[in-house]
Amino acid sequence: MANHDDHAVEALPPTPGERATGFIKRNDVARTIGLFVAYTAIFIILGKYFYPKWMPTIMSKEMKSAETIMIWFTYISAPIAGIVLSVATNSFLNAHRGDTPPPDGPAIRTNGPIVVLWTVGSLLFTIVAIVWGLLEVNSQAVAAANDAKSAITVEVTGSQWLWTFNYPAQGIETHDLNLPVGVPVIFDVKSADVNHSFWPVQLGIKVDANAQVTTVIHTTPTMVGAIEVKCAELCGLYHAYMETNGAVMSKTDFNAWVTAQGGHTA
Amino acid sequence: MSTLDKAPASARPVPNPKRSLITRLHMGTGVVVGVIFALAAYYGLHSLYTTYTDKVADPLSSHDNNIVLLGAMLSWSVGFMVGIGAFIGPWRWLIGKDLTDEEILYLAGDGQGTKRYFKYCTDHKVVGIQYLVGVMTMLGVGGTMAMMIRTNLARPGAHFVTPVVYNSLVGLHGITMIIAMIIVATGPFGNYIMPIMIGAYDMAFPRLNALSWWVLFTAIPVLCSAWFLGGIPTGWTAYAPLSTQAGPGMNSFIATIIIFAVSTAVAGMNITTTVVAMRTKGMKWNRVPIFVIGATISVALAIPAFPTFMLAMVQTGLDRTFNTGFFDANMGGSGWLYANLFWIMGHPEVYVILIPGVAALMEIAPVFVRKPLFSYNAAILGFAGIAGLSVLVWAHHMYLAGWAPSLNGPFMVTTEMISIPTGLLFLVLIGTIWRGKPWLKLPMLSVFAFIWDFLIGGITGIYLSDVPADNYLHGSMFVTAHFHFTLMGAALTGAIGGLAYWYPKMTGRMLNERAGYISFWLVQIGFNVLFFGMFMAGAEGQPRRVIDYAAFYKNSNLVSTIGAYSVGIGMIVLLWAVIHSWNKGKVAPMNPWGAKTLEWTVPYPVPLTNFDELPIITSDPYGYGKGK
C-alpha cells in the first residue's frame, strides 16, 4: 500500500525512464520525497504506540478489533498523509514573503494521470477500509449467533442515573457488573426512562438503551480484571455519574459471587 | 433591481419617499412590535390555557404549558419582522400599490450611511456586513461557553459549575456554534462578495436577503432566553425523550431551530437562484469561481436538510405541549424516529458547514501561489460527490443506537466512500500549491492550517466510520475531538482565511497583519493541543458531555484546557484586529492580492449596484502562471 501510493504521486508523468530520473533528481522533488518518508514514518509511529498506550486494557475480541482498526487504518492512511503533508511542507518551505505577490508559477491546469491515480488510490484505500469493516462486522455477528446457546444473559437497565443488572438464570440483581471469563455473554439492554448508552469500557462494545425496546449486544470477556461501565449518551443531570464498577472473574470466583448474592449457579 | 438608477451615487437624487412608512421603521421599532406580539401571545395563550385546562402552572418555571412560551417566542419573531417592515412590500403588492422606485431605492439603503445597518436593508453588501457582525458575536458567545466548559474540566471534581449549568453550557455552545458555523462563510462572503464575483447588480431576491438576516437575528434573543428558563439538558442533538423531559428552557431551543430553519431556507433559495440566474455575460458554468460553486452546493444541500430539523422540532414541541407522543415509546412513538430525522439533517449539515470553508480556501490558494487552481473539475466533482453522498450516510451516527444493526453495513459503505471526494479536495489544494512559491499572508497560512487539521479530522473519521472501531469510540471524547478537527480546524480556519482575504473589500482596509499572525499561531497551536488532549481522553475511555471524570483522565483534560485558553486568547487578538483595522487599518488598494475575480475590479466603497456596466467574462479567474 505504502509503496503503491508513493509511486502514485511522486512519479509524476508516466514517461520514459530518463524523464522520470531527472524528475526525481530535481531539488524540490527530492525534498518532497524525503519529507514523505519522514511523515509516513511519523504517522506509523503514532499509530503503533499512541493508541495502545492510551486505550484501556483489552479484555475482549471486540476491544482488540477496535484497537487493531485504529492502528492499521493509521498505517494505511500514513502514506496518504505523507503525500499531502510533504507537498504542503515543501511548498511552505519555498514560501515567498514581502508585500508584493510572488512571481507566477507554472500554469499547471490539471494532470489527468495524477487525478486518475489519486482517485484510484483513494478508491483502493476505501475498499480496504470497507471490506475490513464488513468482514469484522460479519464475524462479530456470526460469533454472536454461535455463542447464543452457551452464553449467559444479563439484562441491563439504564435508569437516570444508574445501571442495574439482572442475571435471570442466576436469579440475582445487582448494581455492579461481574462476568465469568471465557463465557460468552449477551446483554439485553433497555431503559426505564430516557436514552442511555451501555458501555462496558474494557470490553469495547456499546449499545443504546431505549425505553420499551430491548437492544442486544454480545461479547466474550477474554481476561480477568476490573472493568468500568459508563453511559455514553447524554441523559440529563447526572449523566457523568452514571458509571459503575465491574469485573471479569474466574468461573469459581463468579460462582462464589453469585452465591453470595443469593443466586444459584448452574 | 432593474428599476435602480445605474448612475453613480453622487449623481443620484437622494431618495425622499415622504409619507412612506418604510422610512420610519428600523431595528428599534422591530424590537418594540416584537415584544408587544410576544407579550400578547404570552398573556393570551396563558389565559386560554388556564381557562380550558384546570392547571395554573407558571409558564416560566413549569413544564406543563409549553405552548405559552413557544407561542410567545415565535410571535416575537413574527412581530419583529412586522415592526421592521418586512411585510410592507408584499402587503403593498397585495393591495395593488407596489413600492415606487424611490421607495425601492430607499430600502436599498441608498445614502443612509451607518443607519442602514439597523434597517430592513436590501443591499447585499449591508446584509453581508450584518452577517459578519452577527457571526462574530455568535462565535464570541459560543467561544465563551467553550472556555467555561474547559475551565470546569480543567481538573476532576466539577468544582466550577453545577450539572444543570454544565449541561446547558454544552448544549448551547453546541447549537450556537453550529448556527454560527453554518453561516460563517456563506453569510458574510456569500452575501457581500458572491454577487460581485458573478457580476450581478444584487441578489436575485433582495428583500428575501434582508428577511433571511433579520429572521436569523430574532433567533438570537430566543436562544439566549434558554439561560433564564432553566437551561437545556439535552446537548445540541436534543434527543427525544430527554427533550420531552426537559424544562421550559427547551422551548427556546425549539423556537430557535424553527426560526433558524426559515432563515436558512430563504437564504438558500436566494443564493441558489442568484447563482443560477444572474451570472454575468460569459460566465459559463466552467468559469464560475470555485467559492461560488462551493457556496451554492452548500446552500443547495441545506435547502432539503433544515426543514427536516424544523419538522423534528415541531414534533418535539407537539410532544411537549399536546402529548402527541411522536417520539415517546410509551405512547407508541419512537425515539429512533427523532434520531433519524435529526441526522438526516445532521449529516448533510456538517458538509453545509465544511464546503464553503474549503471553497474559500480554494479561491485563495491560486491567488497566493500564482498558479491556476489545480483541476477545477476535480474540485467540483469533490464538492458534488460529498454533497451527493452526504444525504446517504446519516445513520452512521446511529450504528450503536440499536435501531437497525443490519443497516450498519450499507451505511458503513456510503460513509467510507466519502473519503474519495474528500480526497479530491486535498488533491486540488496540494496540486495548486505544488511547485508554487506561496505568498505567506494570513489567507495562505489558513490553507496550510486547513490541510493539516482536515487531514487529522479525516483520518480519525475513518476509524469512526468503521463499525467495530465505533463500538469503542462512539459517544466518547474522541468523537468530540474528531468533529472539532473537521468543523473548527477546517471550516472555521477556512472562514478566517476568507475573512483575511476579503476584509479589504468589505471594509476598505487591510487586516492588521502582525495581530493576524499572532492570532493564527495562538489559535492553531492551541487548537491542536486542545484536541490532541481530547483524542487522548477519548481513547482512554472518557465519555462526551460529562461534567466530571475520574482522576485517571486528569492529564489529558488539563492538556485540553491549556490548549483551549490559547485558542481563546488567539480569538480575542483576532477580534481586536478586526475591530481595530476596520477603523484604523491601512487603507486597502482596490486589488491588494492581485486576484483575478470580479470583486477586485470594483472600488471601495462598492457602489450600490456594484457595477456601472456589467463585465463580460471570457475565461475562468485562474489564469495565473507562465508556460503551457
Add this chain to the structure above:
Amino acid sequence: MDISTQTEVSGGKRIASAIAFLFFGVAVVGAVGFTLHKVSADPQAKMYASVNGTINYNGQNLKHAYITEGVYPDSVASKSHGPNGGSHPGWPSYGPATHLVLPAHAYVTMTLHVYDSGEHLNTNYFAKVVGTVENTATFDGVAAASILPTDVQHTFTLHGLPTQTQDPLFVNVPLPRVVADDKGNNIPTKDPGTNNQGHTVVFSFVTGGAGEYVWNCEYPCGDGTYAKFGAVMGAGGFMSGKVSVVNG
C-alpha cells in the same frame, strides 16, 4: 466608514490598544465565568456528620459518625432553599442541606425522616436496601432488606465514578411513603417545624478513603414530565447532591 478620515496610529498606540483589548476580553470572559460560578455554586450549606465514639465493625475499630436528614414534600419545609422555599417552593426536597460531608474510614449511621407520599418506582431494584451494614435498614424500628416497589416515596442512592483513586461506595435505601391512613395511626415521626408526619428510616454504612461521590433519588418525583424525571429531578440540589468523604 469614510476612508478619508483615516488617521495614522503609531505602533506603540496600536500595541497598547491590542493589549488593553486583550485584557478587556479576558476580563469579560472571566466575569462571565465568575458570575456563572457564583450563580450555580451549591447554594446550600454543607451537612456535616458528627462523630461520637467508636464502634467495632468486623474486628476493626471505626469512628462512629451520625447524620440526620429530612425528606419533605415541599421546599418550604425542607429549609434548604432559603426561608420561603426559594424559586420552587412547591418542589419536594431533602433538607436541611444536600451536600453531605462524611468522615473517611468511618461507620456512618444515617437517619432519614421522610414526610412525602409516593407511587411506583421506574426501576424496582431501588426498592431493595443495598450497600448498608447487613444490607438492611430499619423502617420505624423494624429491620428489613426491602420494601414494596409500590410503597416508595423516594430513595437515597449514593454512588460515584469507578476509579482506581477512590474506594467504591454504593448505598441504596428506599424510603416508605406516607399514606393518608397512616396519619391517624402510628406515625412515629413528627417534624417539629412543620407538623409534617412521617416515617423514620435508619441505616449504617462504612466509608472507605477520602473521595467525591454523588447521591440522588431514584423515585420519579418530577411531575408532568417524561418518566417523571424532569423538573425537580433535573434541577439538582433538591433530590440530588454531593457526598464528600474527607480525612480527619
